[in-house]
Amino acid sequence: MSSFIKDLSRVGVSNFVIISSGILTSIITARYIGPEGNGIIAGLAVYPSLFMTIGSLGIRQSTAYYLGKGLYPEEKIKTAITQIWMCTTVLSFVICFILMRYFSKSGDNLYWVLLSLLPIPFNLFVTYNSGIFLGKNNISAFNKVNWIPPLLTLFLTLIFIVVLDLSVTGALLAVIGGPLFMAFLMLFRNDFLRAFKFEVDLTVIKSMLSLGLIYAFSLLIINLNYKADYILLDKLSSSYELGIYSKGSTITQYLWQIPMLLSTIVFARSAVSKNDRKFSMKVAQLLRISFILIGSASLTLFLLSDFIIITMYGESFRDSILVLKFLLPGVVILTIFKVMNMDLAGKGKPWIAMKAMFPSLIINVVLNYIFIPKYGAAGSAICSTISYIIAALTFLFFYSREVKIPISEILRFRKSDFDPIFSVINKLKKR
Structure with a gap:
């Protein structure tokens, strides 16, 4: 089989798993939680998803670019990624918490707000580091980053909602599992533990941010167009x-x-x-x-x-x-x-x-x-x-x-x- 057909097969299988996992998860939450519960989940998810766009800062794209071009050593790029990740995680957490707690009807339950915020650091870590796979043209590994989390979310949704009957809490817990697993996998597989250093290379960080910020702002405007209806329905209407x-x-x-x-x-x-x-x-x-x-x-x-x-x-x-x-x-x-x-x-x-x-x-x-x-x-x-x-x-x-x-x-x-x-x-x- 040619390499092209293999790549096509991988992309096809990856897309099939992503779509089927998402649809099945959606069916389970609909059947077991109902319209109002799903409205609460959607309201809680909208700000974290937006801040994934802001917090990502286009780092995946800039990582792929600089690694692919060989402009900086891989170790320096990894160190820069971890340092940017720590800063953006804190900022995203704080700003997102304020918006959810005080500007969203779905933010009345503090426990649910905290649960919906938990995936942020893991999602950011996975997003940043997936750029390394793109920079090395490792499409197979990049595809796994895309399809493993939704498949795990489906599996955890079955456990927390169908088996344990945890309703909205179960749905929020299920969303944490996929990115948490991928983050730990990347941490050890890509040898990122060595990248956590106090030594800061401002040249690399500045280069990655200057390229990435343009992508991030563009993605923010695009995603606001997709999410404005969710935000305004949450504010102007009901969870139903x-x-x-x-x-x-x-x-x-x-x-x-x-x-x-x-x-x-x-x-x-x-x-x-x-x-x-x-x-x-x-x-x-x-x-x-x-x-x-x-x-x-x-x-x-x-x-x-x-x-x-x-x-x-x-x-x-x-x-x-x-x-x-x-x-x-x-x-x-x-x-x-x-x-x-x-x-x-x-x-x-x-x-x-x-x-x-x-x-x-x-x-x-x-x-x-x-x-x-x-x-x-x-x-x-x-x-x-x-x-x-x-x-x-x-x-x-x-x-x-x-x-x-x-x-x-x-x-x-x-x-x-x-x-x-x-x-x-x-x-x-x-x-």
């Missing part, structure tokens, strides 16, 4: 409405795994290309394929939404059907951003994403303040779809100008678009 919204939106997010898998196929021979225009044309090809597949999957979800929601989550989540239906058009259109941003972020231009995402974030927040009091979760879904469409079309405009390829050229379908997929199918048949 937030729980209903969380289950409807969870299903749509797995559609964006399709471009991640397809990128392995489409970029197989061009990822290292020095011809920027040629690479951008490959990205456009990936977009067109993704449009067809995500559009088809979204249409299927729309038509079968009643059956899917009730079968997975139960009758108590019937209101999630409308949330799912309202979100799907926005998810399809936002595929433009999801795919095209792979190109510009990879070329070290993450600020272009901010130019598109910041205006749509403002629109998202304003619309949510208007729609949530009247229409609850369904209203928030409408706001998200509107902001997603604005963000995607704005980004397409900026992307077209940046890569100097007309929008019509980017979106025009070609017979050759599916050639890479047919090529892989033929390779598999010949095995």
